[in-house]
Amino acid sequence: MKLVTGIxxxxxxxxxxxxxxxxxxxxxxxxxxxxxxRQKGHTEVYRGAEYTVDLVPKIRIEVLVDDEDANAVTDxxxxxxxxxxxxxxxVWTASVEDVARVRTGERGEQAx
Amino acid sequence: xxxxxxxxxxxMLTSASLVLLMTPGLAFFYGGMVRSKSVLNIxxxxxxxxxxxxxxxxxxxxxxxxxxxxxxxxxxPADFFGLKGMDDNANALFSFEDSGVPAYVWVxxxxxxxxxxxxxxxxxxxxxxxxxxxxxxxxxxxxFVYFPMAHMVWGxxxxxxxxxxxxxxxxxxxxxxNAGVAGLILxxxxxxRKGFGKEPMRPHNLPFVMLGAALLWFGWFGFNAGSAGAAxxxxxxxxxxxxxxxxxxxxxxxxxxxxxxxxxxxLGAASGIVAGLVAITPAAGFVSPVGSIFxxxxxxxxxxxxxxxxxxxxxDDSLDVVGVHLVGGLWGTLSVGFFATADDLWEGSKAxxxxxxxxxxxxxQAIIAxxxxxxxxxxxxxxxxxxxATMGWRVSEEVEVGGIDLAVHGxxxxxxxSSGRIVSEVK
Numbered sequence: 001m002k003l004v005t006g007i008x009x010x011x012x013x014x015x016x017x018x019x020x021x022x023x024x025x026x027x028x029x030x031x032x033x034x035x036x037x038r039q040k041g042h043t044e045v046y047r048g049a050e051y052t053v054d055l056v057p058k059i060r061i062e063v064l065v066d067d068e069d070a071n072a073v074t075d076x077x078x079x080x081x082x083x084x085x086x087x088x089x090x091v092w093t094a095s096v097e098d099v100a101r102v103r104t105g106e107r108g109e110q111a112x
Numbered sequence: 113x114x115x116x117x118x119x120x121x122x123x124m125l126t127s128a129s130l131v132l133l134m135t136p137g138l139a140f141f142y143g144g145m146v147r148s149k150s151v152l153n154i155x156x157x158x159x160x161x162x163x164x165x166x167x168x169x170x171x172x173x174x175x176x177x178x179x180x181x182x183x184x185x186x187x188x189p190a191d192f193f194g195l196k197g198m199d200d201n202a203n204a205l206f207s208f209e210d211s212g213v214p215a216y217v218w219v220x221x222x223x224x225x226x227x228x229x230x231x232x233x234x235x236x237x238x239x240x241x242x243x244x245x246x247x248x249x250x251x252x253x254x255x256f257v258y259f260p261m262a263h264m265v266w267g268x269x270x271x272x273x274x275x276x277x278x279x280x281x282x283x284x285x286x287x288x289x290n291a292g293v294a295g296l297i298l299x300x301x302x303x304x305r306k307g308f309g310k311e312p313m314r315p316h317n318l319p320f321v322m323l324g325a326a327l328l329w330f331g332w333f334g335f336n337a338g339s340a341g342a343a344x345x346x347x348x349x350x351x352x353x354x355x356x357x358x359x360x361x362x363x364x365x366x367x368x369x370x371x372x373x374x375x376x377x378x379l380g381a382a383s384g385i386v387a388g389l390v391a392i393t394p395a396a397g398f399v400s401p402v403g404s405i406f407x408x409x410x411x412x413x414x415x416x417x418x419x420x421x422x423x424x425x426x427x428d429d430s431l432d433v434v435g436v437h438l439v440g441g442l443w444g445t446l447s448v449g450f451f452a453t454a455d456d457l458w459e460g461s462k463a464x465x466x467x468x469x470x471x472x473x474x475x476x477q478a479i480i481a482x483x484x485x486x487x488x489x490x491x492x493x494x495x496x497x498x499x500x501a502t503m504g505w506r507v508s509e510e511v512e513v514g515g516i517d518l519a520v521h522g523x524x525x526x527x528x529x530s531s532g533r534i535v536s537e538v539k
Binding site: 044045046047048049050051052053 | 312314315369372373374375377379380383416419420423432435
């Protein structure tokens with residue numbers, strides 16, 4: 001099993017969600033995140049005082065999938081989240097040892 | 113003395129209520145500009161001023177402002193202590209312009225001015241001051257600075273005796289210069305917030321700031337139009353000049369920001385509103401609507417530039433009491449010397465420079481401004497240093513960093529995730 005995690009631009013969330021649903025993904029976790037990569041934040045001005053804001057708002061989207069689906073899900077997220085501008089985000093995949101469904105107690109692939 | 117005038121009385125009661133609303137409005141204006149860990153504390157500084165001054169004003173405040181003159185500095189506190197004798201036939205009606213308003217109503221109106229003036233000062237020292245020290249300062253400052261200043265300018269005291277009668281319609285000197293100077297002196301005595309100039313100290317809730325500015329603008333109609341003392345043409349003029357100057361100041365501030373920083377900001381709009389309200393306060397009933405456009409526009413530009421001074425000079429006037437109230441109040445007070453439309457707007461006053469009155473009124477306005485700065489600075493410094501030496505002003509560094517709301521008030525304004533459990537519902 002794999003955990004695919006995508007950090008994306010907030011305004012791409014709807015498109016990514018729709019694309020994942022269309023690709024047959026049945027569940028996902030979405031959370032607000034903040035951070036920066038190569039784009040390095042932005043500046044804000046309050047009464048003439050300038051502040052550098054390093055951490056810009058992002059969305060973290062997490063999907064648990066079978067090993068064989070991980071590649072395809074990554075592609076779907078990348079395609080749907082891409083704007084071509086700096087700050088589009090990253091997607092990575094990590095191995096997951098075990099999963100349990102809380103309602104039934106099922107384990108492993110049964111619980112996906 | 114005229115008989116009771118119910119129309120004027122109704123307007124003055126309304127005005128008093130409007131001005132009272134300004135202080136909670138100020139609490140929101142200031143509350144949005146501090147960091148989220150300090151929002152309750154700064155709001156409590158305004159509400160605390162309402163508590164202390166509300167009591168003191170009826171005990172000796174009114175009497176010290178408008179009682180019989182002592183040395184030209186303050187009124188006799190014994191004259192109307194606890195408002196005694198105010199319902200006697202001789203004192204029952206306030207005699208200002210024969211408006212037929214009960215003296216009680218005039219007391220109510222004036223009390224609200226004292227409350228907001230002290231509350232204004234809190235903007236220069238938020239996020240670092242012991243609440244008890246602030247409450248003691250409120251009582252001392254209103255007694256030894258505000259009431260004497262009100263007496264000197266409005267109560268027939270020393271400052272009414274310049275080359276001509278000084279014009280301060282609704283408190284440019286008594287309220288804004290006075291509070292602005294006190295804010296500067298306290299910021300210098302108390303010192304900077306930990307991390308000032310190094311850590312970001314962004315406003316945590318700009319919608320609060322906008323809400324506060326809106327409430328201030330609304331309440332300011334009582335402040336300025338109510339200062340006519342009656343429901344009359346001067347009140348109408350003051351309403352218009354208050355609105356027009358404020359609109360112009362907002363535009364002036366936003367234009368300054370757009371040119372200097374590239375963005376017209378919401379904080380700039382809210383700040384420009386307050387700068388315009390401050391600047392038109394001393395002039396509201398004395399200038400033409402077109403004159404008020406210039407007063408406002410210049411106030412917006414000048415105050416927008418002045419708020420940067422604290423970074424250049426290195427004092428932490430956190431929410432710009434100096435940049436907005438002192439600078440705006442000074443400009444407003446001087447502007448009367450340029451824009452006052454005629455002689456004898458108050459008996460013995462002269463027309464402004466642009467209306468053929470020469471330099472006399474401008475000189476008078478400058479004299480009261482300088483005298484007010486000197487008086488407020490010296491007495492505020494004495495009070496400030498006494499509190500520093502006795503109770504101390506500052507909370508510990510640990511409290512300041514960890515959050516003054518939680519440490520001082522036992523509360524926090526926001527929670528991100530529900531945690532903890534009920535210990536007991538009711539004690």
